[in-house]
Amino acid sequence: MGKKELLSYIQRLSDAYGPSGFEHEVAALTLELAGPYGESSVDCMQNVYVKREGFKGDRLRVQLDAHLDEIGLIVHSICEDGMLRIMTLGSWVPERIPAHAFRVRTLDGHWIRAISVSTPPHYMSENEKHHGITIEEIELDVGARNRVEAEEAFGVYIAAPVAPDVTFAYDEKNDLLFGKAFDCRIGCAALTETLRRLDGEELACDVVAAYSVQEEVGGRGAVVTARQVEADLAIVFEGTPADDYFEHPDQTQTAIGRGAMLRHIDRTMITHPGFQKYALELARKHNIPVQEGVRRGGGTNGAPIHTEGAGIPTIVIGIPVRYIHTHYGWAKLCDVEAAVALATELLRSFDDSTLDKLVY
Structure with missing residues (x-):
């Protein structure tokens, strides 16, 4: 469901040029792609916000994050x-x-x-x-x-x-995505597809999508978006480094073709254990393929988001990408679809009682 739209999002976002601090063209494209699914706006940094239709303002609020910038x-x-x-x-x-x-x-x-x-x-x-x-x-x-x-x-x-300078390509036979900037345009595509699939559906929570800038130089855009959104929970989409081409098989935690990756820890954030447990159990309930990662290094927008306000329980849904932070990347469409499926089911499950359920 939605394969054509999802592929179009990935292609257009991957091919767009927008290194850190110069995301204007990608921001404009994102407004075009995601704007139909809510009240959209852009701030002075070029962070893009989409407040989903049905926003009430007096119930559980969820921030969806993905970063617009690429290394350059x-x-x-x-x-x-x-x-x-x-x-x-x-x-x-x-x-x-x-x-x-x-x-x-x-x-x-x-x-x-x-x-x-x-x-x-x-x-x-x-x-x-x-x-x-x-x-x-x-x-x-x-x-x-x-x-x-x-x-x-x-x-x-x-x-x-x-x-x-890289042009996106899709190998349908092998379900392979090839292109640049999958960190994190592939996450931006997954976020947009999540909004599309939930379009017109009534949820028991408010949803604000925030496509942030300057993640690759320190998560600067997410500092601003977290303050603006003031969420109760956050879900971060990320194109995350695959380790299946260099790690020993018994150490591999992020392989392409095995689903989305939920990281427990990295250099910048210890994932909220209760929220992580909640997401993993929901994935198993709906037969959504997921992997679990424990990272010695790395970092995501989860770092600035989870420390905002009184603290925001945050999870990172990673989409495995080989050769990240280079010109080229390989990824699998099925992993993007798994990330979308998990985010969609999470949002459907949330209500005002959710925070009390995030126990461990």
Whole structure:
């Protein structure tokens, strides 16, 4: 149910460019996609809010979160030879940046192609070949021959945002999603599909969707949305790193194709045990495939949300993605559907007595 719509959401959101701090175009797209399902608005940071139809204001309030931004780069300076020096927006491993296609936003709002480059091995000493690369050694080439041409002919400017240049694809036979920015556009798609599937259905709780900005640089947008929504409970959607391609099988907790992942702990949040137990039991009741994760590192918007006000019980519904925080990712549509199914059943189950049931 809703496969066509869900795929369309994922494709359009994945293909959109919007690194941290420059989410305007993704915010506009989100208003278009999610706006029909409630009263929508956008704040000065470009956080997008959708207050679901039927909002009463005097009952249990639930915040649904997913972040709009993707990891990217920003132009630090323009060299005399036309090359662009860069800084990161979000967490990158520098060795994974060179030899890829990017898009640079120009003064007139167009996104032009660029290639990430570093010193070719032919010109490197043996020591340079083995010491590893730093972000300061990587440049972007838009095809300009000098600084003046880069600025005047190409429209490049200092502080221009940069995003990976990847086109979404779906392998229906193997149920595989391929694309960029699945952290967290795949979560944004799941959130939007949740709103669509519940459209017109009467719930016993108020629901506010908050698509937040700047998660990749510290969850800054979610700090604002949590204060604005003032929720009693929160559900965070996240494109979460799969571990099935490097962990030993008995250590794997986040595999593609095995359902959504509910994390108990990460570096920034200990998930409310009562809410986690409630969600896991509901998943089993409705035969929704889920995995459980205990993370040594990482973090989500759950961190700023769960500490707001007097504390907000929060869970994170993760959708496993291979090769997160790189250009490309693999994910399974069935895992997105599992995340939507769990969120949908959770919202259907909530009422004013729910908080009292979150015991452990």
